[in-house]
Amino acid sequence: MSSPRPLLLLFLALQVFSFGLAAHLVPQFQAWRGSRSTGDIFNVVLGDSRRLFANAFFVKADEYYHSGYYPTMFDDNAAFQTAHMAADTGAVNDQNHGDEHGFLGPPRNWLDAFGRHFFPDRHTHLDAGGPEDDLSGSDNVREILPWLKLSADLDPDNVQTYTVTAYWLRERMNNVPEADAILHEGLRNCPDSYDILFELGRLYYESYRDTSRARNVWELGVRKWLKLDPDTQKDNRLIMEQLTTHLGKLEEEAGNLPQAIDWFEMAKTVSLTPDTIQQQQINRLRWQLYKEFNPLVRPLY
Amino acid sequence: MNNIFAVAGVVLKELYRRKDFYVLFIVTILICLVMASVNIFNDAKIVRYLKEICLLLVWICSLVIAITTTARQIPAERENRTLLPLLAKPLTRPQLILGKFLGCWLACGLALLCFYIFFGALAASREHQWPLLDYFQAAALHWFMLGVVVAMTLLGSLVFAAPSSNNTICFVAVGGILFVGRHLDQVALTLGEPMRSVAYAIFFLIPHLELFDVRDLVIHNWPLISWLYFSLALLYALGYIAVFLTGACLVFRRKAVN
Numbered sequence: 001m002s003s004p005r006p007l008l009l010l011f012l013a014l015q016v017f018s019f020g021l022a023a024h025l026v027p028q029f030q031a032w033r034g035s036r037s038t039g040d041i042f043n044v045v046l047g048d049s050r051r052l053f054a055n056a057f058f059v060k061a062d063e064y065y066h067s068g069y070y071p072t073m074f075d076d077n078a079a080f081q082t083a084h085m086a087a088d089t090g091a092v093n094d095q096n097h098g099d100e101h102g103f104l105g106p107p108r109n110w111l112d113a114f115g116r117h118f119f120p121d122r123h124t125h126l127d128a129g130g131p132e133d134d135l136s137g138s139d140n141v142r143e144i145l146p147w148l149k150l151s152a153d154l155d156p157d158n159v160q161t162y163t164v165t166a167y168w169l170r171e172r173m174n175n176v177p178e179a180d181a182i183l184h185e186g187l188r189n190c191p192d193s194y195d196i197l198f199e200l201g202r203l204y205y206e207s208y209r210d211t212s213r214a215r216n217v218w219e220l221g222v223r224k225w226l227k228l229d230p231d232t233q234k235d236n237r238l239i240m241e242q243l244t245t246h247l248g249k250l251e252e253e254a255g256n257l258p259q260a261i262d263w264f265e266m267a268k269t270v271s272l273t274p275d276t277i278q279q280q281q282i283n284r285l286r287w288q289l290y291k292e293f294n295p296l297v298r299p300l301y
Numbered sequence: 302m303n304n305i306f307a308v309a310g311v312v313l314k315e316l317y318r319r320k321d322f323y324v325l326f327i328v329t330i331l332i333c334l335v336m337a338s339v340n341i342f343n344d345a346k347i348v349r350y351l352k353e354i355c356l357l358l359v360w361i362c363s364l365v366i367a368i369t370t371t372a373r374q375i376p377a378e379r380e381n382r383t384l385l386p387l388l389a390k391p392l393t394r395p396q397l398i399l400g401k402f403l404g405c406w407l408a409c410g411l412a413l414l415c416f417y418i419f420f421g422a423l424a425a426s427r428e429h430q431w432p433l434l435d436y437f438q439a440a441a442l443h444w445f446m447l448g449v450v451v452a453m454t455l456l457g458s459l460v461f462a463a464p465s466s467n468n469t470i471c472f473v474a475v476g477g478i479l480f481v482g483r484h485l486d487q488v489a490l491t492l493g494e495p496m497r498s499v500a501y502a503i504f505f506l507i508p509h510l511e512l513f514d515v516r517d518l519v520i521h522n523w524p525l526i527s528w529l530y531f532s533l534a535l536l537y538a539l540g541y542i543a544v545f546l547t548g549a550c551l552v553f554r555r556k557a558v559n
Contacts, residue, residue: 072484109486130521130522131524178342
């Protein structure tokens with residue numbers, strides 16, 4: 001009978017080799033950006049493809065916002081380029097054009113005409129009452145939230161998911177603590193996001209009535225926006241206009257009129273209609289300021 | 302008629318003796334309960350996502366039950382050598398086909414009843430309302446759609462060699478109709494001749510099963526479908542059931558049974 005010693009030694013050598021190789025590779029693997037060993041379950045299972053699913057769930061939330069009335073890939077979706085639930089927050093560039101009410105067009109044949117009785121065929125928004133057109137049911141907008149939450153879990157770098165979720169939580173659900181929490185989660189994942197800072201400022205200003213925190217957050221948002229390169233700034237002028245306009249209103253309410261004028265002047269530089277809204281506000285504030293120093297002066301008209 | 306009901310009764314008994322339905326039903330319940338337990342921003346009134354998941358599972362399970370139950374009926378009789386003794390009794394071939402169809406369709410109906418009662422209970426637990434007529438319309442349309450699928454699968458079980466191939470072909474056909482059936486005419490417009498005419502012919506020939514998918518109306522609490530169009534849809538389904546059953550009877554008349 002042969003001795004088992006060589007086999008045992010070989011086994012031990014292989015064990016030592018395996019251990020050494022693992023000890024050598026594990027730190028490299030963990031440092032590798034493509035590693036799935038860290039992160040949540042979605043990252044482990046789906047990898048980078050989770051962003052694709054995240055977008056699909058974001059669109060699903062918009063479909064819920066329309067109570068199921070939504071174009072498919074075969075329909076004309078020009079009026080649905082930007083999710084309506086995002087556009088209605090007022091902080092997103094709306095790129096929609098075309099007829100959102102009649103994307104189906106006239107019936108193509110008798111089967112198409114007959115089939116339209118079996119799926120949602122009218123454009124409605126949940127925050128405006130949905131299919132029942134009952135404005136008291138506008139809190140039904142809560143139904144979009146599961147898909148937004150799933151979308152945020154799948155793609156933590158998508159800023160729009162946090163801002164849209166927080167807006168509807170705050171505006172229609174009156175759930176300010178949850179809106180606050182989701183925005184802070186967004187800030188942890190996207191620390192340079194001026195969009196999240198804008199929404200957070202709105203939350204402090206409109207829900208908590210905390211002007212100093214709102215001012216700090218919005219000013220931080222402006223600083224982050226100013227650090228962008230000119231091309232990116234050009235594409236994101238709406239958010240800068242919103243930030244500066246809100247800062248202007250905040251300073252006006254606080255009685256800091258020169259500061260408010262400065263913010264409206266800055267808003268003018270990024271506004272698409274600088275000579276109307278912002279200029280009128282600047283003129284009004286200048287007149288108020290002038291009146292403070294010359295109380296006897298009366299307007300000419 | 303008695304012969305047809307006798308055959309249908311045997312098929313029904315087979316369904317509740319087999320474990321397929323129970324497994325699918327329990328899996329549906331478990332998935333829905335797990336999804337219901339998810340906390341979404343501390344809001345317990347959110348329900349539509351749950352209704353969507355539940356109805357999706359009901360649709361998948363019902364299609365699995367309908368196709369797999371129907372596809373094995375006649376091949377199993379042939380394999381077990383019970384087809385010949387069955388036809389030796391005072392039972393005609395069309396009666397056998399009709400009995401098998403009725404049994405499978407009723408079995409699907411029973412399964413659907415259980416699924417929709419669970420769905421209604423799940424939705425009511427959050428919405429605190431029970432729109433019975435909406436659920437009746439959705440379940441009835443769903444059941445008649447399954448009637449078309451059962452009749453189609455029965456015809457397939459006489460045409461194709463094995464139940465597995467019949468299963469696969471039926472699943473692909475039903476899936477294809479449900480996903481692109483409604484848009485086939487739009488696809489046809491993008492094609493050149495003669496493919497355009499072929500696509501149009503297919504569009505008007507296929508049973509439009511997607512007509513019976515009113516999940517969006519139920520999920521988002523849309524008003525009831527007009528009863529006129531509802532009845533027309535049922536008639537449309539009955540028409541296709543008749544066509545497929547006639548085809549099955551014609552094929553089975555010339556088929557060797559041993």
